[in-house]
Amino acid sequence: MAFAGKLLTRASLGSYICRTRGLTANRVHRRHVVSCIDPSLGLTDEQKEFQKVAFDFAANEMAPHMAEWDEKEMFPVDTMRKAAQLGFGGIYVQQETGGSGLSRLDTSIIFEALSTGCVSTTAYISIHNMCAWMIDSFGSEEQRHRYCPQLCSMEKFxxxxxxxxxxxxxxxxxxxxxxxxxxxxxxxxxxxxxxxxxxxxxxxxxxxxxxxxxxxxxxxxxxxxxxxxxxxxxxxxxxxxxxxxxxxxxxxxxxxxxxxxxxxxxxFTIAMKGLNGGRINIASCSLGAAHASVLLARDHLKVRKQFGEPLSNSQFLQFKLAEMATRLVASRLMVRQAALALQEERQDAVTLCSMAKLFATDECFAICNQSLQMHGGYGYLKDYAVQQFVRDIRVHQILEGTNEVMRMIVSRNLLQE
Missing domain, CATH: 2.40.110.10 (Butyryl-CoA Dehydrogenase, subunit A, domain 2)
Structure with a gap:
């Protein structure tokens, strides 16, 4: 999946995909499209193409190795450098210093898609991106050009x-x-x-x-x-x-x-500005895990039989699945709204980022946990991916500012009115 040694940008990505895969501008990646939870709903054609590249990379380069990386505690340097060839090493770093120059919303879309392949690896990539952005945004010209190109290529981490x-x-x-x-x-x-x-x-x-x-x-x-x-x-x-x-x-x-x-x-100001984006990034990683877990639950309900009929015939489980889908879509909308606010440097961006991180990480963990419950005893086995999604996103409620701190930020904003 090497991108001819060049980084993904708005101008180059569409022509690259069309040239190498014969895609048309209106074609949507169908593998992950599931009616009401379709993650491409509301996106531009350009964003759908970014998303497709990320989904393909997640499916082909990450998901087959997710369990092994977890079990053997492997830091997949080579895979991440392949991701960097697609521009994922410096997604919102400026192009002049080697980045892709994409928006915070584009970044959220990409991290959500990558996390369906491996949350842990994507979460590290998101932290790496945050560091590269901090240097690009607050460093001198000499610092930017000294560090950012090697970070964006993931030659250095x-x-x-x-x-x-x-x-x-x-x-x-x-x-x-x-x-x-x-x-x-x-x-x-x-x-x-x-x-x-x-x-x-x-x-x-x-x-x-x-x-x-x-x-x-x-x-x-x-x-x-x-x-x-x-x-x-x-x-x-x-x-x-x-x-x-x-x-x-x-x-x-x-x-x-x-x-x-x-x-x-x-x-401290630099650190907090980095974390505003980091909160969107980590919430986006939670979205990917939740999306994958809804699909795993749906598929399990269709094939698993109890009392002589598929679990999918149980109205109780149908309702649970509906609640999971609703929580996922609500979380996604909140995260994407916060990403737009951050990109536009709106006055409410810090609070919206905190709200999105709080809501999405709590709700997405609940979705993954419910998916595990629906799998019954199988969900607790390491042969089944759902347990790894549960383990990997639990920490999202703690890092990049605990969800208790997110509540403090939101309440302070309301009370200072």
Whole structure:
């Protein structure tokens, strides 16, 4: 599925698909179309083509390996680099620095489709994209052109370093320090639960260069191999097993001042702006898992018989399936609305992103869990994909800001009126 060595863009993708697969502009990817939950409903022809490429990649390059990556805890570098050849390494990074230059809505559509093949791998790709965007958006020209092309091609991989052992939801209280010493900062402290840590090459690190609170935080790019940069043991997790998670440890780690993104004291703002998009991305990954789980439940109800007839004849289960479909479509609409608001830099974007992350990750987990229940004992076996979707998206209610914090953001917005 190599894209002739070029990155996916609006202008190039349509001609590429038509040339290599004989598609017409109005043809829709039918494999995943299921009446009322069709994920292409309401999309432009161009967006349907982006979606089709992502669905095809998920079906051909990810789904066949999803269980193995999970069981063996493999970080599928080669597969992700194939995804990068399609432009998925820097979807909303500007084209001048190697990205695809697509919108936040396009990005959501792509991550939803990819997650039907493997949630864990897609979720890491989404974090990598967030890091690349942060460098592209807040870095100097030199920094943008130094880091972004290799990140967009996934020649190098990135990790986002905000959370610490003692500061999760209260991120502004982080303790990792960066003290200026000439033309370097000397970092000391540690970060926890860092996706890709130890296997990735670039670390976007929030650290304290000044006073207590958010205004004393700055953002540094730390490269793997820097003396004083170390890693903890690989964590054993319930899900997300295709991406390693480790602590990132700084012991007198000297980082050039030239690696700072923005000015001193801007780090917390940079981190939060990255997370607004990250919340849409992770909600989109939940949509993909839920979509796949609805299809798995539907197919199981059709073939599984109890008391002499297919489970699909049970009105109780019919109603449950209808509720799952309704929750999925409602979640998708909310996520896509928030993606549009973020792209347009609307005043309500932060709140809508929080609402979408809260609603979609809660509802999609409920959908996947209900699908597992419908499978009965089979759903609890690792031979069946539904259990992996349940395990992989459970953490989405915790990371990129817990859903409790999302509730705080929404309520504060209402109460400040």
């Amino acid at each position: 990135a990790s986002y370093c905000l959370t610490e052992p003692g500061s999760g939801s209260d991120a502004a209280s982080l303790l990792t320090t960066a003290k200026r010493d000439g033309d370097h900062y000397v970092l000391n402290g540690s970060k926890a639960f860092i996706s890709g840590a130890g296997d990735t090459d670039v670390y976007v690190v929030m650290c304290r260069t000044g006073e207590k609170g958010a205004k004393g935080i700055s953002c540094l790019v730390v490269e793997k191999g820097t003396p004083g940069l170390g890693f903890g043991k690989k964590e054993r997790k319930v899900g997300w097993n295709s991406q390693p998670t480790r602590a990132v440890i700084f012991e007198d780690c000297a980082v050039p001042v030239a690696n700072r993104l923005g000015e001193e004291g801007q780090g």
